[in-house]
Amino acid sequence: MKVGLISAYPPAEGGVSSRMYWTAKYLGKKGVEVVVLTDSWSWEENYKEQIDFDELKYLQPKNVSVYQINPLEIKKKKQVGKRGNNETLLFSLGLEIDKKENPDIWYSYYLLPYGLVGYFLSKKTNKPWVLGHASSDLERLGHPDYVNLIDVVREADAVISRSEEMKLITDKVIEPDIQQICSLPEEFNIDRDYNERPIIGCIGKENYSKRWRELLESLEDTKYFRISFFCDKEGRRNLSKIIGLKKLDKEIKFNNFVPPWRMPEVYSKIDILYNGEKGFYISKHHPLVPLEGFASGCCNILSDELFEKYESIFDLEDEENVIKVDTLNKDKIKDTFHHLDKKQISEIGRKGKRMFYKKNDYEGYINFLFDIFEDLVR
Known part of the structure; x- marks a missing residue:
């Protein structure tokens, strides 16, 4: 099985990036091929991890390959989360990955930009799409400017969530055990x-x-x-x-x-x-x-x-x-x-x-x- 993972990933700093790194590594250990699609090298320097040259090998553990959008194409922004036209570039690179790697399924973690990209890739490639979300996504869905994203969430084949609010949005919620999502490798x-x-x-x-x-x-x-x-x-x-x-x-x-x-x-x-x-x-x-x-x-x-x-x-x-x-x-x-x-x-x-x-x-x-x-x- 091959999974296309669309998410923050090192060197992007933060809990989501870290969680997805370990997730990719341990899915790879289980024999799953993981193809990571990310924009992490385009993040603001203030919010990037320091990775030495001899550490680059760790970015791609066994059975994991990483595709990054070109950071030179991104207009730099000063605020976290505002990184230009990343959705367009991620979607374009995702189509290339689909032709080259042919993943069986798309898995996005975090609604913007990664969930939106997963939605479009799923529609274009006719492959299932799984969405994971953070607490901030729930706050965003409650905002008038983002209310139409609820329709995007409903298109996911599965939503990994323990949120009661998410269960009201879609009947595709699959609830993990709280101990599992709070576990570490x-x-x-x-x-x-x-x-x-x-x-x-x-x-x-x-x-x-x-x-x-x-x-x-x-x-x-x-x-x-x-x-x-x-x-x-x-x-x-x-x-x-x-x-x-x-x-x-x-x-x-x-x-x-x-x-x-x-x-x-x-x-x-x-x-x-x-x-x-x-x-x-x-x-x-x-x-x-x-x-x-x-x-x-x-x-x-x-x-x-x-x-x-x-x-x-x-x-x-x-x-x-x-x-x-x-x-x-x-x-x-x-x-x-x-x-x-x-x-x-x-x-x-x-x-x-x-x-x-x-x-x-x-x-x-x-x-x-x-x-x-x-x-x-x-």
Whole structure:
């Protein structure tokens, strides 16, 4: 079986890109040929991962081939998600892929631009089309400017979703087990030690909802911890102003975004993973980073907002296998770190990891996708 995967993919930064990389790799391990159609090299430099030349081989694991639209044809934009006429270029390249690779089925993840491209390719090639979506897609479908996309969604042969709203839109919803979609591959099950002088990791695109500024202001008098940021260059500039004012330069290191296959190594060097997200405009957003933190044994600090989201999925116990904090309350943040030492960090990290792997079922997730594709291709 050959699957045409239309999605974000490394070097594009973000949870969707990472999920689709591991999905492609593990479908390939199962014997599925995966043909990736993506625009990731045309993404803004601020939101791309740093991939060294000798790492390019990792982009195409066994049974995976990647086709990229030419980034030189894209008019550069400054905002995430606005990348010129990508739909047209992706569709055109998709038609070439269909002639050359002849995939049996199209699988799009994310409605725009990838779902729309999958819809057109399905119609043009007369092949089944499966749609996966993120929480932001549901927000978009509720907007008057995008209401006609509902008709596009209804044309999918299957929609992978746990959303009640999506079930009202189409009767083609196939619901995955929540544990499967929150699972991770074995690469994150790493052996690790914990530093005598703990390192706090902050990962993602810097914005108001990350609450990193509150963290920096709370730790201004603390020399026990170090902080390692993996973020965009614009965010680095914004945070540098605060760091300079607070004279924290020696305690903080900035890093570029790194590709998915290097993330386990990143987590092995982080003791505390700070997930401060609070007040994010997408209410149902479930970021990938906290899951990777649990899987790799980091001591996960979650905002009270994220704690509530993941509490229904995992057996979270505050100060046992995770730490919950109001990330808008600087006194609470300061008090949390004031009481943390290496022993507590390692205990919470190890307990969080055990909790995660009690329910981890990445093989089940891959089999779930495989069965959907196989049923539609028959």
